[in-house]
Amino acid sequence: MQKYIIQIWDKNPILRTKSEFIDEITPEIKEFCKDLIKLMRKHDGVGLAAPQVGKNIRIIATTQRNIKKGKEDLLAETIMINPVLKELSQDTTIGEEACISLPGIMGKVKRHKSIIIEYLDIKGNKQKKKLKDFNAVIVQHEIDHLEGVLFTDKLIKNNKVKKM
Numbered sequence: 383m384q385k386y387i388i389q390i391w392d393k394n395p396i397l398r399t400k401s402e403f404i405d406e407i408t409p410e411i412k413e414f415c416k417d418l419i420k421l422m423r424k425h426d427g428v429g430l431a432a433p434q435v436g437k438n439i440r441i442i443a444t445t446q447r448n449i450k451k452g453k454e455d456l457l458a459e460t461i462m463i464n465p466v467l468k469e470l471s472q473d474t475t476i477g478e479e480a481c482i483s484l485p486g487i488m489g490k491v492k493r494h495k496s497i498i499i500e501y502l503d504i505k506g507n508k509q510k511k512k513l514k515d516f517n518a519v520i521v522q523h524e525i526d527h528l529e530g531v532l533f534t535d536k537l538i539k540n541n542k543v544k545k546m
């Protein structure tokens with residue numbers, strides 16, 4: 383695997399830049415997607431966005447929880463290329479968030495409870511999914527990274543970050 387540097391600090395210009403759309407899924411891009419999943423696992427994250435490893439391109443890795451009756455949660459790792467939020471629920475949910483790029487802190491953020499997302503998978507196929515709760519929150523957090531936004535920009539009123 384190529385060497386990547388995890389980007390940290392809320393004033394880091396890479397984390398504050400709007401990332402570029404991917405025009406073509408080249409072998410290099412596919413390789414990068416695999417690396418992004420590996421890095422997400424290595425850092426015990428449930429999501430990781432390309433700018434967090436130094437690349438201002440619109441790719442995110444997420445962990446999706448599949449809840450099936452009578453079975454444990456199954457976790458599926460998903461790569462989303464050029465993800466676009468198509469629909470956002472009026473219903474919201476407030477949860478504690480943390481970020482690999484802001485080590486040691488967490489804080490409460492309000493997110494849409496359910497979303498419809500469109501993206502390209504690693505093979506370049508167009509996907510459209512409805513996600514809710516945990517799965518929807520992760521995707522919203524990661525897409526913010528592609529816009530140069532961090533969870534600390536969105537803390538609910540009167541909420542300060544806490545040390546973990």
Ligand code: ZN
Nearest residue numbers: 480481482483
């Ligand atoms: Zn993050």
